[in-house]
Amino acid sequence: MAKQPDPSRRSERSRQAVLAAARELVTEVGYAKLSIEAIAARAGVGKQTIYRWWRSKGAVVFDAVLSLSEIDGDMALPDTGDIEADLKTVMRATVAEFADPGFEAPIRALNIEILQDPELAALYREKVAGPVDEAKKARLRSAQQAGQIPADADLDLALELLYAPLYQRWLLRSGPLTADYADALVDLTLKALRPS
Amino acid sequence: MAKQPDPSRRSERSRQAVLAAARELVTEVGYAKLSIEAIAARAGVGKQTIYRWWRSKGAVVFDAVLSLSEIDGDMALPDTGDIEADLKTVMRATVAEFADPGFEAPIRALNIEILQDPELAALYREKVAGPVDEAKKARLRSAQQAGQIPADADLDLALELLYAPLYQRWLLRSGPLTADYADALVDLTLKALRPS
Numbered sequence: 419m420a421k422q423p424d425p426s427r428r429s430e431r432s433r434q435a436v437l438a439a440a441r442e443l444v445t446e447v448g449y450a451k452l453s454i455e456a457i458a459a460r461a462g463v464g465k466q467t468i469y470r471w472w473r474s475k476g477a478v479v480f481d482a483v484l485s486l487s488e489i490d491g492d493m494a495l496p497d498t499g500d501i502e503a504d505l506k507t508v509m510r511a512t513v514a515e516f517a518d519p520g521f522e523a524p525i526r527a528l529n530i531e532i533l534q535d536p537e538l539a540a541l542y543r544e545k546v547a548g549p550v551d552e553a554k555k556a557r558l559r560s561a562q563q564a565g566q567i568p569a570d571a572d573l574d575l576a577l578e579l580l581y582a583p584l585y586q587r588w589l590l591r592s593g594p595l596t597a598d599y600a601d602a603l604v605d606l607t608l609k610a611l612r613p614s
Numbered sequence: 615m616a617k618q619p620d621p622s623r624r625s626e627r628s629r630q631a632v633l634a635a636a637r638e639l640v641t642e643v644g645y646a647k648l649s650i651e652a653i654a655a656r657a658g659v660g661k662q663t664i665y666r667w668w669r670s671k672g673a674v675v676f677d678a679v680l681s682l683s684e685i686d687g688d689m690a691l692p693d694t695g696d697i698e699a700d701l702k703t704v705m706r707a708t709v710a711e712f713a714d715p716g717f718e719a720p721i722r723a724l725n726i727e728i729l730q731d732p733e734l735a736a737l738y739r740e741k742v743a744g745p746v747d748e749a750k751k752a753r754l755r756s757a758q759q760a761g762q763i764p765a766d767a768d769l770d771l772a773l774e775l776l777y778a779p780l781y782q783r784w785l786l787r788s789g790p791l792t793a794d795y796a797d798a799l800v801d802l803t804l805k806a807l808r809p810s
Contacts, residue, residue, distance in 0.1 A: 450730060526729065533726050533785060534646060543788070572798070574789070575779070579802060582782040583774035589729060589785075592739070593770070602768070606775060610806035 435461040436468055440482040441524050449479065449527035476531040476538055483528045484546065486521060493553035501561035502608060508554075509580070509600035516588045517595045529589065551577055571611045579607045631657040632664055636678040637720050645675065645723035672727040672734055679724045680742065682717060689749035697757035698804060704750075705776070705796035712784045713791045725785065747773060767807045775803045 439460035444452050454475055458465045472478045496504045515521045532539045554577055561567045567576075580603055587593045635656035640648050650671055654661045668674045692700045711717045728735045750773055757763045763772075776799055783789045 448730070530726060530729050533722065533729075534644070536787070539787065543786075547786075547788075575798060575802065578779035578782065579775060579806075582778040583771070586774065586778040586781050590739075590743075591732070591735065592743075602771060606771065606806040609808065610775075610802040612805065 432461070432463050432467060433471065434485075436463060436471075436478065437482045437485045440478045441486065441520075444479060444482070444527045445520055445523035448523070449475075449530055452479070452527070454478070476528075476535065479524060479527050479531065480538065480541070483524045486524060493550060495553060495557035497557060497560055499564065501557070501564070501566045502604060504557065505580070505604045505608075506601050509584070509604055510597045512581075513584060513595045513597065513600045516584070522588065526589075567608070567611050568613050576607060576611055579610055580604065628657070628659050628663060629667065630681075632659060632667075632674065633678045633681045636674045637682065637716070640675060640678070640723045641716055641719035644719075645671075645726055648675070648723070650674070672724075672731065675720060675723050675727065676734065676738070679720045682720060689746060691749060691753035693753060693756055695760065697753070697760070697762045698800060700753065701776070701800045701804075702797050705780070705800055706793045708777075709780060709791045709793065709796040712780070718784065722785075763804070763807050764809050772803060772807055775806055776800065 436457060439457045440452070443456055443460060447456075452475060454465055454468055457475075457478060458468055461468075468478065472481070495508055498504055516525075528542070532542050551574075555573045558567060558571075558573050558576060562569050562571065583603055584595070584599070587599075588595060593599070632653060635653045636648070639652055639656060643652075648671060650661055650664055653671075653674060654664055657664075664674065668677065691704055694700055712721075724738070728738050747770075751769045754763060754767075754769050754772060758765050758767065779799055780791070780795070783795075784791060789795070
């Protein structure tokens with residue numbers, strides 16, 4: 419990491435400026451009114467710089483959302499040996515993120531794009547939803563080995579029970595997103611998974 | 615109901631033609647490419663006729679979706695006295711609707727609008743989601759009276775457990791929509807609601 423001018427580092431700085439500008443603007447004006455021009459102006463780069471790296475507004479917002487989450491880092495869930503406590507820790511953090519306007523606005527914009535664009539949906543599943551779900555299932559499998567969840571439980575269905583109500587409540591703004599709500603979803607899901 | 619020319623009946627015929635055209639076109643071309651011009655041409659009416667009744671493309675699609683569902687009719691769920699059987703009947707029908715392109719395309723278009731337009735979301739909640747949820751909760755309350763669901767169960771949360779996984783799977787196209795899936799959601803939800 420020499421201190422000499424490095425075009426790849428300058429280029430990375432521009433890239434980060436574009437992503438930050440996209441996140442800020444989508445929060446301020448919403449996805450529909452977001453323009454490549456405005457992102458370029460806010461980031462202090464030319465439009466052509468943006469089009470060199472991204473094919474569309476949707477693609478910029480996609481990467482802006484990716485850069486928000488810890489998707490490149492360690493996605494492993496906490497494992498204290500207590501699945502109920504660990505899921506509550508994780509769900510409370512997720513609920514708090516979705517209650518945060520700076521986080522939720524870009525994710526909402528991305529979701530709207532995904533619902534209309536099957537290609538973007540497939541990319542999102544491959545790059546984000548898939549790896550994240552795998553990390554969650556790894557924690558559930560460890561709970562299965564510990565005898566806290568039945569060995570034959572359908573883990574995809576378990577994740578849907580846990581997360582889909584939160585996703586729907588956030589997406590449709592149909593109810594409050596609170597720590598109590600996170601806890602209730604964990605309690606109900608663990609009860610649903612118990613042997614009959 | 616005299617057979618003489620009746621402007622209100624002709625007007626109702628035009629209205630129904632517009633709604634049918636909107637449903638067909640949104641299925642064929644998607645919401646983004648849908649235009650008032652194309653709806654007018656397909657329905658055989660003038661653009662001004664459409665703008666007399668609806669303020670936007672979103673409003674037309676909203677009414678087209680309303681006219682699809684049995685929202686004006688009797689929304690009561692079946693009540694054979696067996697909550698598990700009745701919920702499976704209802705959930706299987708819902709899953710089948712969402713697996714039907716002619717039904718799901720207008721609903722998808724409407725959902726995309728709702729996610730971007732809080733005013734439309736509020737209208738949808740008032741006119742559609744609210745009354746439908748009340749009908750479902752009436753059936754769950756009858757199951758509570760029959761001792762099949764605990765008296766202190768949170769019925770809003772129960773509906774989320776039952777329907778949110780289906781909504782998410784449909785919206786994100788993340789898994790198959792089958793009768794087995796409908797049954798599994800009913801089984802898991804009823805288990806989750808049992809007393810600890």
